Amino acid sequence: MTTVLSDFIGAFVTLFVVVEPLGLAPVFLAATAGHSGAARASIAARACFYAFLILTGAAFGGAALLRAMGITLPAFRVAGGLLLFSIASEMVLGVRLGRDSATAHQALGENGRNVAAFPLAIPLMAGPGAITATLLIAGEAHGDAARLAALIGAILAVVVLCWIVCRLATGVQRLVGASASIVMEKLIGVLLASLAVQFVMDGAKSLFS
Template identity: 80%
Template sequence: MAATNFGELATAFATLLVVVEPLGLAPIFLAATVGQSRAARSGIASRACLYAFCILTGAALGGEALLRAIGITIPAFRIAGGLLLFAIASEMVLGVRIGRDSDTAAKAVGENGGQHIAAFPLAIPLMAGPGAITATLLIAGEAHGDPARLVGLIGAILAVILICWAVCRLATRVEQLVGASASIVMEKLIGVLLASLAVQYVMDGARSIFV
């Protein structure tokens, strides 16, 4: 049982890590916080990660109940969620996601002078966007309300968010270390992995309905 729980925890962590893609935050975080002091950037990173953790934890704890309340079955959500994740993966493979997220960050800074960038666009949609929320709901659905499995999911969420926090705090070094070319290649590889995961979710949902 312990091995199974560890395997599920590892799967949840890997899934969220692929969807959130923390390394891709570095250049966007730097662009969104340009002109800010080191202390201000630290505060923004901490608040953004706190907001994202609360959003994803809320989805993990209350998502399945919400789906039941509005009459959506887990198999149907697996198919819909898989299709959404596949669309996000396609954007990553085609190189659309980085440019779009950078434009979103620049627009947010321009509109509010950087006052709320911890919430938008850093927490939403970069860390806790539709893809991450969907993945969290899908994984929570597999737990079937088991407290131990939900705690494991929340632990996986916390681990991914802590990685996001570390990337934001070390954004300059991360950007220099990874480089633009390597970042593009990594995003495309991660996109392929996410597309495969999305197809698996669709297949699992279809199997639950028709078998």
Template identity: 50%
Template sequence: MLDYALTAFVTLIVVVDPVGIVPAFLSATHGLPDAARKGVGLRAAVIASLILAGTALIGNWLLDRLGIGLPAFRISGGILLFVVAFEMVLGTRPAREVREAEQAIEEKVRDIAAFPVATPLIAGPGAITATLLLAGRTGSDPVTLTALIAIIAVVAALCAAAFAFAGRVAKLLGVTGNVVLSRLLGVVLAALAVQFVIDGARTAFGQS
């Protein structure tokens, strides 16, 4: 349980990257008063946690209905997570997130807490894929699944905290700090993604 909880926490914290998405959050909430910005961050964290928790609860059921085996999803999910890690290492992910957030504002999205902050900044494709993969490793055990949902809530709370102090965090890290942190987290995520692919391949070949 402890090993699983640690793996789940590290995976989600690296994929979501609460500190790394602060610049995109600042861009999305540009012009808002501090109180309104904090409200948007808190609401977005709640929405994202509900999305990811729902994914953890019904993800395996949905895969079964679609006839998709967990080994296949582990391999494909690992590849997708590796793409996210590749973007982080090269530094293209933060720029893309800021650009998407700016486009959302220009298109006058009514509720920026739901879009683009909750999704895709927090509960993006990478986070949803990681949650599905982690839920698949619970073996439908209620205790382990509850632990996963609790970890999702913790990661969402960290996002809300990072958003609450977004201005200070951005100034504290600076451009260099954000770049170095993103590169390091990208390397860790790449290793986790490769491990998911290896686990999926082992299971698939073992069943064949």
């Protein structure tokens, strides 16, 4: 029992540091700008659900899947960085939705469904770092059911924290105001672009080292 608890604590601390749930709030607000409170609640729930599925899948068969497809973790990191950069550029420069309102509403609805999976679930919650950490911890379990259960429990705890942060962020934004939210969106877009470049640099460095 003590071993399982220590495994849970170790996995939780590792994933908490890598995922950084507290830093998710401004990104969540920027990515869901223009959505209602109900839509944001739905996006937060779906994003956390997707992240849980991704990390749980990585724990049970992620390494085997990557090997079977011939994909390395550095390559995955580069791809994630490039995709994240495209989202960051849209946040900073704005997205041209189209002229008629029907098209605009349709695009906004599609964006609401998509941001739950990308960039919130992946690569922000279940990014290359979190997937790598999960793969390493799962490898150390050597197929032991109790240790794998501790890892899954840690993943669930971190994801629940992410959900709590996202839900509280909406209330905080109401206090801040619309103008500050727009400034925050642009600033977070720049920070995400920097994070994307760092993903690509780290992945390229690992590929060529």
